[in-house]
């Protein structure tokens with residue numbers, strides 16, 4: 001199964017999400033955090049989606065999460081996906097960022113191994129222009145502490 005379509009468009013950062021993409025280039029995952037209500041949220045916006053505060057920061061997270069849901073694409077719905085099907089698009093619920101879920105791909109699992117609840121951790125892989133994108137790979141369920149391994 002493919003997960004990384006060749007020629008996938010690279011990110012075009014905006015003022016709101018540029019720090020997210022800049023951190024990815026350092027192989028670090030950061031998530032927007034509200035300093036008023038102490039909640040993480042994503043995608044990043046100029047104000048907190050929960051309380052409206054503009055007192056925001058970026059916080060590094062572990063990159064650990066679980067597959068919240070996924071789908072398998074069987075058709076090339078974009079020219080860049082031609083010849084790449086089937087591929088997965090997975091929604092990952094991060095362990096340490098409230099209810100933040102990232103839409104990404106799991107790079108090393110396919111059904112039935114790829115399943116809801118599968119423990120994963122972030123990894124960074126290049127888009128067509130070399131920009132690093134956050135993707136996820138399997139991890140052992142008991143490695144939620146911030147130590148490297150697996």
Ligand SMILES: [Zn+2]
Pocket residue numbers: 034035036037038039048049050051052053
């Ligand atoms: Zn808030």
